[in-house]
Amino acid sequence: xxxxxxxxxxxxxxxxxxxxxxxxxxxxxxxxxxxxxxxxxxxxxxxxxxxxxxxxxxxxxxxxxxxxxxxxxxxxxxxxxxxxxxxxxxxxxxxxxxxxxxxxxxxxxxxxxxxxxxxxxxxxxxxxxxxxxxxxxxxxxxxxxxxxxxxxxxxxxxxxxxxxxxxxxxxxxxxxxxxxxxxxxxxxxxxxxxxxxxx
Amino acid sequence: xxxxxxxxxxxxxxxxxxxxxxxxxxxxxxxxxxxxxxxxxxxxxxxxxxxxxxxxxxxxxxxxxxxxxxxxxxxxxxxxxxxxxxxxxxxxxxxxxxxxxxxxxxxxxxxxxxxxxxxxxxxxxxxxxxxxxxxxxxxxxxxxxxxxxxxxxxxxxxxxxxxxxxxxxxxxxxxxxxxxxxxxxxxxxxxxxxxxxxx
Amino acid sequence: xxxxxxxxxxxxxxxxxxxxxxxxxxxxxxxxxxxxxxxxxxxxxxxxxxxxxxxxxxxxxxxxxxxxxxxxxxxxxxxxxxxxxxxxxxxxxxxxxxxxxxxxxxxxxxxxxxxxxxxxxxxxxxxxxxxxxxxxxxxxxxxxxxxxxxxxxxxxxxxxxxxxxxxxxxxxxxxxxxxxxxxxxxxxxxxxxxxxxxx
Amino acid sequence: xxxxxxxxxxxxxxxxxxxxxxxxxxxxxxxxxxxxxxxxxxxxxxxxxxxxxxxxxxxxxxxxxxxxxxxxxxxxxxxxxxxxxxxxxxxxxxxxxxxxxxxxxxxxxxxxxxxxxxxxxxxxxxxxxxxxxxxxxxxxxxxxxxxxxxxxxxxxxxxxxxxxxxxxxxxxxxxxxxxxxxxxxxxxxxxxxxxxxxx
DNA sequence: TCCTAAGCGAGACGGTACGTCTTGTCTTCCA
DNA sequence: TGGAAGACAAGACGTACCGTCTCGCTTAGGA
Numbered sequence: 001x002x003x004x005x006x007x008x009x010x011x012x013x014x015x016x017x018x019x020x021x022x023x024x025x026x027x028x029x030x031x032x033x034x035x036x037x038x039x040x041x042x043x044x045x046x047x048x049x050x051x052x053x054x055x056x057x058x059x060x061x062x063x064x065x066x067x068x069x070x071x072x073x074x075x076x077x078x079x080x081x082x083x084x085x086x087x088x089x090x091x092x093x094x095x096x097x098x099x100x101x102x103x104x105x106x107x108x109x110x111x112x113x114x115x116x117x118x119x120x121x122x123x124x125x126x127x128x129x130x131x132x133x134x135x136x137x138x139x140x141x142x143x144x145x146x147x148x149x150x151x152x153x154x155x156x157x158x159x160x161x162x163x164x165x166x167x168x169x170x171x172x173x174x175x176x177x178x179x180x181x182x183x184x185x186x187x188x189x190x191x192x193x194x195x196x197x198x199x
Numbered sequence: 200x201x202x203x204x205x206x207x208x209x210x211x212x213x214x215x216x217x218x219x220x221x222x223x224x225x226x227x228x229x230x231x232x233x234x235x236x237x238x239x240x241x242x243x244x245x246x247x248x249x250x251x252x253x254x255x256x257x258x259x260x261x262x263x264x265x266x267x268x269x270x271x272x273x274x275x276x277x278x279x280x281x282x283x284x285x286x287x288x289x290x291x292x293x294x295x296x297x298x299x300x301x302x303x304x305x306x307x308x309x310x311x312x313x314x315x316x317x318x319x320x321x322x323x324x325x326x327x328x329x330x331x332x333x334x335x336x337x338x339x340x341x342x343x344x345x346x347x348x349x350x351x352x353x354x355x356x357x358x359x360x361x362x363x364x365x366x367x368x369x370x371x372x373x374x375x376x377x378x379x380x381x382x383x384x385x386x387x388x389x390x391x392x393x394x395x396x397x398x
Numbered sequence: 399x400x401x402x403x404x405x406x407x408x409x410x411x412x413x414x415x416x417x418x419x420x421x422x423x424x425x426x427x428x429x430x431x432x433x434x435x436x437x438x439x440x441x442x443x444x445x446x447x448x449x450x451x452x453x454x455x456x457x458x459x460x461x462x463x464x465x466x467x468x469x470x471x472x473x474x475x476x477x478x479x480x481x482x483x484x485x486x487x488x489x490x491x492x493x494x495x496x497x498x499x500x501x502x503x504x505x506x507x508x509x510x511x512x513x514x515x516x517x518x519x520x521x522x523x524x525x526x527x528x529x530x531x532x533x534x535x536x537x538x539x540x541x542x543x544x545x546x547x548x549x550x551x552x553x554x555x556x557x558x559x560x561x562x563x564x565x566x567x568x569x570x571x572x573x574x575x576x577x578x579x580x581x582x583x584x585x586x587x588x589x590x591x592x593x594x595x596x597x
Numbered sequence: 598x599x600x601x602x603x604x605x606x607x608x609x610x611x612x613x614x615x616x617x618x619x620x621x622x623x624x625x626x627x628x629x630x631x632x633x634x635x636x637x638x639x640x641x642x643x644x645x646x647x648x649x650x651x652x653x654x655x656x657x658x659x660x661x662x663x664x665x666x667x668x669x670x671x672x673x674x675x676x677x678x679x680x681x682x683x684x685x686x687x688x689x690x691x692x693x694x695x696x697x698x699x700x701x702x703x704x705x706x707x708x709x710x711x712x713x714x715x716x717x718x719x720x721x722x723x724x725x726x727x728x729x730x731x732x733x734x735x736x737x738x739x740x741x742x743x744x745x746x747x748x749x750x751x752x753x754x755x756x757x758x759x760x761x762x763x764x765x766x767x768x769x770x771x772x773x774x775x776x777x778x779x780x781x782x783x784x785x786x787x788x789x790x791x792x793x794x795x796x
Numbered sequence: 797t798c799c800t801a802a803g804c805g806a807g808a809c810g811g812t813a814c815g816t817c818t819t820g821t822c823t824t825c826c827a
Numbered sequence: 828t829g830g831a832a833g834a835c836a837a838g839a840c841g842t843a844c845c846g847t848c849t850c851g852c853t854t855a856g857g858a
Contacts, residue, residue: 043804154365155358162357190389244836443832552763560755589788642810
């Protein structure tokens with residue numbers, strides 16, 4: 001906890017711990033991994049572990065920063081794009097499917113077992129932000145929908161997570177482009193400000 | 200395990216255990232409840248607990264049978280109804296929201312903390328069946344969509360669970376009818392066989 | 399407990415239980431045998447067991463009556479004999495060794511493990527009586543020794559039990575006659591009223 | 598088990614555990630003492646207990662090392678003495694009685710109940726070694742007796758244990774010197790290489 | 797270059813929950 | 828209706844982890 005991140009050894013230790021956790025997650029269920037497993041794998045003392053992370057989960061959660069950055073960037077650039085309005089929506093979705101496809105092994109491990117709860121929870125948190133931004137940006141004009149905007153956020157994220165999980169469970173057999181297209185079709189049709197409601 | 204469910208004492212014990220678990224869930228986090236807590240609350244011996252249930256979770260899962268029955272019935276009667284096609288879809292959703300509203304306390308307790316994972320998982324399982332049936336019944340004519348029907352199932356259930364959870368987290372402030380309407384609008388618009396696909 | 403020993407079923411049950419215990423003792427350590435083992439082996443309900451015996455040990459202890467009768471008879475007839483004084487002493491010892499040799503299997507099982515404690519305790523109790531009688535009969539004239547007669551009783555019985563146990567542990571390799579002779583030599587020489595004390 | 602005895606904390610813990618057990622033995626039956634009782638008394642965690650000892654019995658057995666050392670020393674010095682041959686025999690016996698008298702409380706507690714079995718078993722083991730040495734040292738010249746020397750060892754130890762137990766049961770009323778004299782008289786007369794056998 | 801504070805490994809420790817086991821009692825059912 | 832079957836309360840067992848802690852060793856980085 002108190003360890004300054006600037007110390008070279010400190011960084012080394014954290015890398016060792018993260019790598020150890022990833023290695024273990026690929027081998028066995030997240031829940032079945034104990035702190036002892038991690039420190040043995042990382043060749044690190046028990047107290048050292050707790051000096052850096054409050055718990056196994058804290059270590060785990062730390063690993064989602066890069067993903068967050070990636071998705072935020074895609075979202076930003078999609079929104080900035082000109083052209084078809086729909087194409088500018090849900091800027092994260094394609095990137096997310098592709099990222100998952102590129103790291104199928106680790107994603108499948110994450111989703112598997114109870115560990116998925118934490119992982120998916122973390123991803124859900126990131127995505128919620130993005131969808132919220134998305135809706136804010138594109139539905140600003142639609143005052144009516146705003147009342148329950150958060151419901152729509154949860155709706156979209158929940159649907160996305162479910163599709164993602166299902167897709168990974170099926171070993172990502174569909175190409176990312178295709179599953180993305182299906183998801184976008186279902187969603188955009190649903191959340192589109194119904195034209196006949198606001199003539 | 201081996202206990203015959205026909206024994207009157209056996210039934211009594213199971214009721215004691217379920218009631219004890221519910222009482223405790225309303226008091227504290229599911230994960231924080233230990234087997235000892237349950238048996239103390241139920242005034243039951245430790246071995247008796249394990250004679251009936253393999254684990255706390257097994258006991259917990261057992262409590263969703265009634266809900267399942269309720270939802271299945273609503274689904275059936277909705278499908279059997281005449282009239283507006285849309286009204287016949289997703290027959291479970293209104294019943295589910297109302298059931299949750301009627302038992303807000305326990306639902307909120309279920310969703311809270313990590314215990315929600317198990318509870319929601321169980322509900323998700325039940326709903327998946329219903330949505331699958333629904334789609335099979337109403338999209339039978341649409342051969343095209345059938346290819347990825349399971350994706351749609353997961354999409355719908357994921358979206359529903361997310362809305363339900365969010366709604367409960369917000370203390371079910373919206374009337375069930377309203378949140379249900381919002382959900383149905385988003386969903387039915389999304390999964391409707393696009394008119395331009397079948398002119 | 400309340401069961402009248404005259405009831406036919408009662409007797410049958412007790413026989414079943416005793417036989418079950420013996421069967422089990424030959425198979426595994428006395429201490430490792432549980433009440434459940436016994437009632438399973440005897441095909442009897444749990445309450446039935448407790449209706450007849452207060453505990454596993456009570457059942458076990460019951461099996462030593464015949465042995466007691468046998469030894470008492472030998473002792474009596476030895477004391478009644480005429481002839482060499484020494485030959486009239488410790489009338490039980492030879493019979494005991496022979497009885498053990500004749501039932502080596504069960505004796506070895508009894509002595510083995512911690513169960514031996516109960517068994518040997520029971521035998522010790524029987525032998526103590528006999529030795530006490532013996533000393534009373536033969537040392538009556540020796541008032542001096544009488545003061546610590548009980549010490550001698552314990553001495554003799556302790557020594558005998560140790561020799562018996564050792565002999566059984568060694569699979570009764572020595573003939574009973576021989577080990578008996580060795581025991582008697584050591585003992586009679588020891589407890590003989592020292593001639594120089596009473597000239 | 599794995600704990601290195603060199604660690605200062607390790608030693609402290611073991612002392613705590615031993616003291617706790619002794620305290621408890623003086624209060625209640627050995628068999629009635631649970632591991633929980635011990636760790637509560639010692640203010641020690643359950644896992645700590647099992648890190649050091651496999652069981653309550655293992656802890657118990659560990660407490661006889663000092664006694665062993667004491668007796669071995671007495672035996673050695675007795676054998677080394679000059680003078681009367683008999684006085685050099687059974688060098689442990691007087692020390693043992695005196696030690697028991699000096700710690701009557703704990704000895705009586707040890708012998709009481711089922712715990713005595715373990716305690717006496719341990720003492721018996723130590724004494725067997727000593728008697729074996731004794732006989733080897735003093736009967737070396739007597740080849741004849743050697744054949745069944747182990748029988749004699751068991752005979753002597755069994756007799757001694759019985760006398761000791763009886764004496765303790767009687768609250769050690771006789772002075773150690775006297776009970777020792779009685780035991781030695783009975784034993785030495787018995788095991789003396791009968792002079793008339795080897796003229 | 798030396799010294800000193802910190803990071804670290806190793807692992808003992810107190811605690812707590814687990815799932816299993818056994819005991820002796822108590823309830824139900826059947827013959 | 829009385830005894831057999833077995834469900835039950837109670838609680839000990841040995842194991843597995845947790846998060847805290849105390850040790851020395853090593854290893855920078857400032858003096």
